[in-house]
Amino acid sequence: MRIAIMGSGGLGGYFGARLVQGGSADVHFIARGQHLEAMRRDGLRIEGPEPLHVRSPSVTDDPRQVGVADVVMLCVKLWDTDSAIEQIRPMVGPQTAVISFQNGVLKDRSLRAAFDERQLMGGVGYVATTIAAPGVIRQTGPMQRLLFGEFDGSRSARGQALLAACLAGGIKAELSTEIVREIWQKYVFLVGLSGTTTTIRQTIGPIRSNPQTRAFLLDVMREVVAVGRAHGVNLPEDYAQVRLQLADDVSPEMTSSMHHDLQRGNRLEVRWLSGGVVELGAARGVPTPLNRAIADILALYADGSGS
Template identity: 55%
Template sequence: MRIAVMGTGGVGGYFGARLAAGGHDVAFIARGSQLDALRTKGLHVESPRGDLHLPEVTATDDPGTLDPVDLVLFGVKLWDTEAAAEQIRPLLRAGTAVVSFQNGVVKDEILSRVLGPEHVLGGVCYIAATIAEPGVIQHSGPMQKLVFGEYGGKSTPRVEAFRDACVESGIDVEVSPRIERAVWEKFVFLVGLSGTTSLARTPIGPIRANDKSRAFLHDVMEEVVEVARASGVPLPGSYADDRMAFVDTVPATMTSSMHHDLERGNRLEVAWLSGDVVARARKLGVPAPANRAIADLLSVHAAGRP
């Protein structure tokens, strides 16, 4: 497949590198020091699933310099979604798929509005990967899975082709006929993890071990479930309990990308996570006090340090 990675951060860098090593034609779109490193020393991945070094990669900050592709793996920060979607227009032709593995549920709404729903696949990823330094992606733990599918549930040649590319590249993969539900299922856990680890400034271990913070985490996720159900997404009423059971299985050291960004003084995605839950809850008449507390308190740091 011809693939473009729009946003070569932890997620895009990791999966793009795996796909390139699997024999696919992958171009990386990046900027700043990351772009400089890709051009001068290639892309390194440090991973329990096997290290990679791609000494030469196609890297640019201008999608317009690339030929159209079969698929765009879209991984920019949420605040850049609309602008980045406009930038990738030259990469699209009839049938080109754009699959976002960003955080949040608003991502595909934005992509569909800017690019047209016919180009958008739903997708979620499960991985802990960050930029350790420019040109180096650090993958923590063995988990590295992509879940994607067409909205509406049909199996299409482009979905099957991307699934096969992932399998050939050693990526754990699942094609979902209920991708909207899958996106919300991850959103429930993600909002809980990102909000509580950032607010408490600690990995998940101490949060789940403390009775009060554990109850708060449950409340945060329960609110997301209720917003999903009010939006017509058929999550079980007990889904927050299910996610709490999952929380007890993850490493105590697990944290979130938003917690990393907070510690580094970077801009936060809180407005598109707990903030989005609060906005949707308000429109639907659903209470969301725990998510409002997260969104309001973290708004102090939302723009990052000057």
């Protein structure tokens, strides 16, 4: 199975390395800048609970060199989606599965406008990582998981093949028949984690331990659940409480990629995360005051003006 990783940062680089380790897939990384140069020179290193060194990855900045892939994993930041779609076109054939493992629930809009619905699968990735240095990805907690599936709920042959490749690499993967619900389930947690860690500028440990910030985290997630239910997503009414338990179970040092981006003066994905909750809530008449506050608080930093 030929797998192309479009965006070889924290998520794409981590799971791509695991796929290489598994040995049952032909994995190609698309990267750029210093990260690309370091991967060519020194390989790709994963630091953390399960260290790994891919010494000679197949890496390029030109997707045309890869050719048509069986699976294209889209792992770029959300603001790069439109440009990434144009870049991956040479890798997408009639039978190719394009899977966005990006954040949020708005991520598949552009893909649906660019490709046939039959070329798309849904995806969700869970991993706490950061680029420690060019060519080096640090995993900051033990959680790692990939979920993917056809939007029509079928268990396709291509989904089964990707599952086998993931499992061979030690990835905790699952082929889902309810991928839309899975995407929203992550969205609930991610909006809460990203919104609180970035506005409060702390890791999850202090936030979940303080009664006032813990209540804020829970209520932010409650708004996401209410919006999802209003859009017909099968989420239990008390699902935010379930996600709060996940927040209690992860490493106290865990934070969000958006928090890392704020610290580094990079652009933020807030428009698609808390901002997406506000947009989708307004479409169904669901009030989202806390997510509106998060989006407003971070508005001056959204374009990368620094912390």
